[in-house]
Amino acid sequence: MPENYVPPVAETTDSAKQGKLTAYGFSEAQRMAVRVRNVGCTTVTRGTGFAIDERTLITNRHVVDGTTTLQLSTYDGRDVDVTNSSVAAFADLALVRTKEDLDAFPILAENDPQPGDQLTIVGYPNGGALTVTSGEALYYQQDPLEENLGEVLVSDAEVERGSSGSAVLDSEGRLVGVVYAKSNTGHSFIIPVSSLLTILAGAEGFNAQKTTTCNR
Template sequence: MIRSRIAGATLAAALTLTGCAQLPEEPGAMPDDFVPAPSVSPGDGSVALSPDGFSAAQRMTVRVRNVGCGFIATGTGFALDNHTLVTNRHVVEDAKRITLTTYDGRSIAATAASTTTVADIAIVTTEESLGTSYAFRAQEDPAEGDVITVVGYPNGGRLTTTAGVVLGATTDPLEAALGTVLATSAEVEEGSSGSPVLDETGLVVGVIYAKNFSNQSFIVPISTLNSLLDEASLFVPEQSCTSSNPGGL
């Protein structure tokens, strides 16, 4: 997530509010002998390219633009259905207005955002139809060594894909309420926060939320996301940063 805050923002704040939070050191002992594999080649199923050259994974992925009070930020999200998408909590925090841009350049205003303190996850809703493909979620977390592909909008730029492998499970390096997360070798940039992580069949197996200075990325595993989506009570409305418009976007 790209932020240009007013003067006086501290480094600590920057680390928690930038899209893929930069971590000062990598967690625990992790396997380091993995080499990122090539992106999954278009073929059959959900990773196949359509006639216009976009895969289902690319179609469901959107750019998230957060216009806040004193900053502008961008991140990534992915559609669950016509009017709902998943992104990171830190992507939509302190928003005055949230705008979504689809793979084909359409701009759609968000009508509401809800976040949870259990994980760095947010749900954003729209009145206008996203009109994209939608995520098919895996039921199990990826295993160590599994090849994964990340689809997102690094640095708020064009839609890209990058590949890597799962390095293993670790405790949340950001020490949020979340417990176990997964480290991967996929190299991501600011603006990639909220990107879907897909397995070789095109199923979503996690959500990018952070990176470290060793270019390891960290994902909220699909088991956590599925549990959260089954417990709507864990989400609360995100408040607008404007006191004159409480609760709205």
């Protein structure tokens, strides 16, 4: 990853009103967002995932890379067992399948957000409390991390390390993107929902991930 860009991560808050969410919307966000803890051979990577159906999570590929064990937990501390994971052939995306049903999942928007739209990002910065932050869709640009994504959305909504894989919601609470990086100036980079839908629709969009074996 270029030194000017870092995996993302939002100021921690317990407020249901932060990020333009109503109390009901915050409750839904709590139930769709999941902490991801990737235990590798020498490091632990923390990130965020969100449900897209009863037993499927989306997160970033770099959140699950090099794993020996993936650990998922909900906002209320419930552990969720993983059956398998797969990574996108291109783009910084991964799928994680679970053994049990997840509580809630968002409607995927049909269209990408436009500059000026208000956005809400839902995640677990630093593996801590669920946090929601709000910002504006600024503009589209070519993917700066060269993940062959084409154009990605730039937003001024704050993210931090640990928010990688966070859901990006529009003012209606629909999913419009996935956070995957931030710039050295604090802007967040978002995979737009159209790219996610294209990859999900492809028969070979994701490849099974192999668990890493550590040398002892």
